[in-house]
Amino acid sequence: MEPLRLASTIGWGFPSWREREEAALLREFDVRHVQVFRNREKSLTPQDIRRPLNDEGLAVVALHAFFGQDWDISTPDASRRPTLVEQFAAEADFCRAMGGQLVIVHPGHGVIGAETGQPPRIEALRRSAVRLAEIGQERDCRFALENLPRGQMGDDPVMLRSIADEVDSPYLGLNFDCGHANLGAGVLKVLDAFSDRMIGTHIHDNKGQNDDHLVPGFGTVDMEAMCRGLGRIGYRADFTLELMAGTDEIRRTCSPQWWETFRGWLALTGDETD
Secondary structure (H helix, E strand, C coil), X not given: CCCCCEEEEEEECCCCCCHHHHHHHHHHCCCCEEEEEECCCCCCCHHHHHHHHHHCCCEEEEEECCCCHHHCCCCCCCCCHHHHHHHHHHHHHHHHHHCCCEEEECCCCCECHHHHHCHHHHHHHHHHHHHHHHHHHHHCCXXXXXXXXXXXXXXXXXXXXXXXXXXXXXXXXXXXXXXXXHCCCCHHHHXXXXXXXXXXXXXXXXXXXXXXXXXXXXXXXXXXXXXXXXXXXXXXXXXXXCCCCCHHHHHHHCCHHHHHHHHHHHHXXXXXXX
16 A cells, blocks of 8 residues: 555644645645544634635645534533533534534543543543434535543543444544643553544654654654554545644754654555565
């Protein structure tokens, strides 16, 4: 198989980021597909984002949905949850208007510890997932539940997989975040659990303690094993970098030597053997 196509997240509307410079940098990295996450405090339209990215030759393929307590679709509060889930219809519309067809969703919000395994929380998330699939079908847009670090709703990849299997819709899948997996169940365990339900990735690194969003190779994620694992399970969608550093720092960190190593890892995603 061919190696996976390289994509990247890009932030929009944040005061510390220079969007056009970052877009130009992504072009230098030979990125063509981007996933947008935007500042919820800004009044942005899809056209505000789509036009300058298209000018740089970048196509929006996905949106990272808003998240927080007021977007927590695993809340067991039956009076609030349906209203929270319906907000994702507007996220799907925003994504489609930018040209994308995939919305990444956090299954919950905040560190809630053992509550992540309690039946009321899991049932609430299951009901929300059913509705997300319906919204996706109505708007021709897919939703992907993302694994989160230990102690947050979504830290159990087997549970997320069971929900995706139960819903069994082409409009609901799973987003593999290797940094979050490194802070929880483990990278290969999440990969194996998600397998053919995976429709997206977030690729970044950390040192096993905090969600640092480091450039791959600067933390403890075994990038070689992870990339081989992606090939083994037959994942074929985008390999999406999720870097939170500024443009200047990324440019300094991603040296020619780093790129040589990174391209070697990326090549492994086309290998069907582990």
